[in-house]
Amino acid sequence: MKLFVYDHCPFCVRTRMIFGLKKIPFELVMLANDDDETPTKMIGQKMVPILQKEDGTYMPESLDIVEYVDQHYGDAPVLVGKQSEELAAILAKIQAVDYILVYPRYVALGLPEFQTHSARDYFENKKKPRSGPFSECLQKTEQVTAQVEALLAQLDKQLKSPQACNGTLSIDDICLFPTLRNLTCVQGLTFPPKVKIYLDCMAKLSQIDLYFDRAL
Numbered sequence: 001m002k003l004f005v006y007d008h009c010p011f012c013v014r015t016r017m018i019f020g021l022k023k024i025p026f027e028l029v030m031l032a033n034d035d036d037e038t039p040t041k042m043i044g045q046k047m048v049p050i051l052q053k054e055d056g057t058y059m060p061e062s063l064d065i066v067e068y069v070d071q072h073y074g075d076a077p078v079l080v081g082k083q084s085e086e087l088a089a090i091l092a093k094i095q096a097v098d099y100i101l102v103y104p105r106y107v108a109l110g111l112p113e114f115q116t117h118s119a120r121d122y123f124e125n126k127k128k129p130r131s132g133p134f135s136e137c138l139q140k141t142e143q144v145t146a147q148v149e150a151l152l153a154q155l156d157k158q159l160k161s162p163q164a165c166n167g168t169l170s171i172d173d174i175c176l177f178p179t180l181r182n183l184t185c186v187q188g189l190t191f192p193p194k195v196k197i198y199l200d201c202m203a204k205l206s207q208i209d210l211y212f213d214r215a216l
Contacts, residue, residue, distance in 0.1 A: 002027045002052040003065075004039065006113040008106040010178035011062040012049040013208060017174055018066045020207035022074035030112035034122035066174055081168030087158050091176055094151045098183060100144045103127050104134035105185045105216045145189050156192035162201040177202045185211035 003019070003026055005012035019026050031038055036046045042058040043050055051059040051068070059065055070077045107120040114120050124134055131137050160167035165176055180199050183189060191199060203210050 001054055002029055004029045004031055004042070004050040004052070005048050006031060006033060007111045008102075008109075008113065008182065009048055010182060013178035013181060014062040014174045015049045015051065015065045015069075016208055017177060017202075017206040018069045018079075021078055021169065021205055022070070024069065024073045032116065033113040033119040034116070063171070063174070066171075078169050079171055079174065081164060081166050081170030081172070083170055083172050084158065084166050087155070087165060087172055087176065090151055090155050090158065091179060094148060094155075094179060097144050097147050098179065099127070099131055100137045100140050101148065101186045101189070102182050103131050104137045106182075107134070108216055109185055109211060109214050141186070145186065148183065148186075149190055152190075152195050153192055156194045159194045159198050162194075162197045163205065165198065173202065177206065177208075181208065181210055185215050187215040 003012075003015055005016065005028065007030060016028070018024075031048060039046050039048060039050055042052075043060045047060055049060070049062055049065060051065045053059060053068075059068060066079070070079050103124075107114050107123055114123065128134075159165050164170065165172050177199070180191075180195065181203065183191075184199070199210065
């Protein structure tokens with residue numbers, strides 16, 4: 001199987017997680033952010049992640065891919081735990097502001113999807129209606145970092161295990177880890193103890209690198 005993704009994309013990280021958690025071999029293909037042609041040929045629109053299944057057909061939508069792989073590959077399904085409304089509410093609040101921190105940093109991390117000026121410009125132009133100019137986002141770093149750290153402190157109280165946020169692996173882990181992982185690109189942002197341990201553990205289990213070593 002082949003998985004077509006962007007490195008920074010949290011929806012793509014979801015799909016990479018299930019392969020890592022179940023130790024299922026696959027081919028990872030990084031697309032350029034301004035490559036409209038490749039995904040459009042596959043699924044009729046520019047969207048990632050895209051899974052090319054063993055029969056050659058293509059599947060979009062991150063959670064559909066996660067469910068498909070979990071149900072059909074490896075041993076028994078691993079995402080069997082219950083979900084938490086409290087955790088989902090905190091995550092939604094983080095996602096309501098974290099883009100101000102991560103959007104302008106993604107294009108400066110040297111990621112595969114942003115190797116050209118055109119790819120970086122494409123991304124900023126697409127995101128600008130929501131975020132405003134990236135230069136202005138960077139000026140808000142201190143303010144938004146404080147907001148995110150306060151929410152991470154709330155999250156710290158909710159985490160049940162380093163191996164699974166609710167105690168047993170669930171869709172909540174698939175949704176939570178990508179957001180936390182991408183926040184590791186923010187230099188100076190402090191993760192509370194349990195969140196940091198969970199982040200490191202899930203990165204190892206999922207076989208997905210964090211951004212601490214290149215944080216800006």
